[in-house]
Amino acid sequence: GNSVTQMEGPVTLSEEAFLTINCTYTATGYPSLFWYVQYPGEGLQLLLKATKADDKGSNKGFEATYRKETTSFHLEKGSVQVSDSAVYFCALREGNKLVFGAGTILRVKS
Amino acid sequence: DTGVSQDPRHKITKRGQNVTFRCDPISEHNRLYWYRQTLGQGPEFLTYFQNEAQLEKSRLLSDRFSAERPKGSFSTLEIQRTEQGDSAMYLCASSLDRDEQFFGPGTRLTVL
Numbered sequence: 736g737n738s739v740t741q742m743e744g745p746v747t748l749s750e751e752a753f754l755t756i757n758c759t760y761t762a763t764g765y766p767s768l769f770w771y772v773q774y775p776g777e778g779l780q781l782l783l784k785a786t787k788a789d790d791k792g793s794n795k796g797f798e799a800t801y802r803k804e805t806t807s808f809h810l811e812k813g814s815v816q817v818s819d820s821a822v823y824f825c826a827l828r829e830g831n832k833l834v835f836g837a838g839t840i841l842r843v844k845s
Numbered sequence: 846d847t848g849v850s851q852d853p854r855h856k857i858t859k860r861g862q863n864v865t866f867r868c869d870p871i872s873e874h875n876r877l878y879w880y881r882q883t884l885g886q887g888p889e890f891l892t893y894f895q896n897e898a899q900l901e902k903s904r905l906l907s908d909r910f911s912a913e914r915p916k917g918s919f920s921t922l923e924i925q926r927t928e929q930g931d932s933a934m935y936l937c938a939s940s941l942d943r944d945e946q947f948f949g950p951g952t953r954l955t956v957l
Contacts, residue, residue, distance in 0.1 A: 739887075771948075778849070779888070779936070779948040824887050831901055832878065833946060835887030 737762040737829045741836035749844050754812040756839045758799075758825035761806065766827040768792075768801055768808040773822045773838075782810075782823070815843045847871060849949035851937050857955045858927055865923045866952045870939030877920050878946060879912055880936040881905065888936050894920060927956045 742757040760768065770782040770792070783792030785801035785808065792799050797812045808825060820843045825836040850869045858864050870877050876895050880888035891910070892902045896917040906912075909927075914920040924931055934953050938946040 778950040779938075781945050781947075784945075826887070828943075831876070831893050831943070832890040833880075833888070834890070837885065838887050 737766065737827055737834050739825050739827055739834055739836035741823075741825050741839050743837075743839070745840035745842050747842045747844065748815055750817055751814045752843075754810070754815045754819075754841070756810040756823055756825075756841070758808045758810065758836060759806055760808065760825075760827050762827055762829070765803060766829060768799070769826045769828070769833065770797070770799055770808070770810050771824040771826060771835075773824065775821070779824065815841070817843045817845050819843050849937055849939050849947050851935075851949040851952050853952055854950060855953045855955075857957065859957050860927060860929060862927055863923065863925045864927060864954065865921055866935055866937075866954075868920045868922070868937030868939075868949060870919070870937070871947055872918075874939035874941050874947075875917070876940045876942065877914055878938040878940075879920070879922055880938065882934040882936055882951070883932075891922075924954075927954075929956050932956045 738761045767786045769784045771779045772782045783794040785792040788803040790801045799808050799810045822838045824838045826833045852867045878893045879891040882888040894914040909925045912922045934951040936951045937949045940946045
């Protein structure tokens, strides 16, 4: 079956640092790809998505580009804030369901 | 609040007891999904409904688990004869067709 692998956390950064969270996938075909974020005490929220190769998803300063050559969808942000502290999940669509990675904890220090 | 809601938010039960969780999706959404999330892992798909029809079930959904969506609106997930391994966060999501899935806050189950 399809699968998603994320870099292990926690990732700890100082405010205004550059963020990269790596995500690679294994899939047949070219599934839609997603990043979800889970803030403390809250439900999962869609952060961004890309539906085909070379698409770039972006939202709230975060970006990720669908790279079919490297089967990757790395999440980046140029300058993180304390409020970005959360758990980030990479996911792909497999039929009618989402397949998630294990999640990466991000901690941003002021 | 028009988001996905789940009840209860927390449930503590003893091994062997039955538990039932409820999910109320966003009202115009025709699809409803159940996922399970254990500590340090991402959500894993359990089952999905389109309107009142349960169209897909994961192998994770053992015969102790049953889900219903009787009128195509709210859904219930029942676990019979709970085991300690059932302890997890149970997440519900809804969508309009294959559009974005919106997640509820989850029900955290602890089996003692």
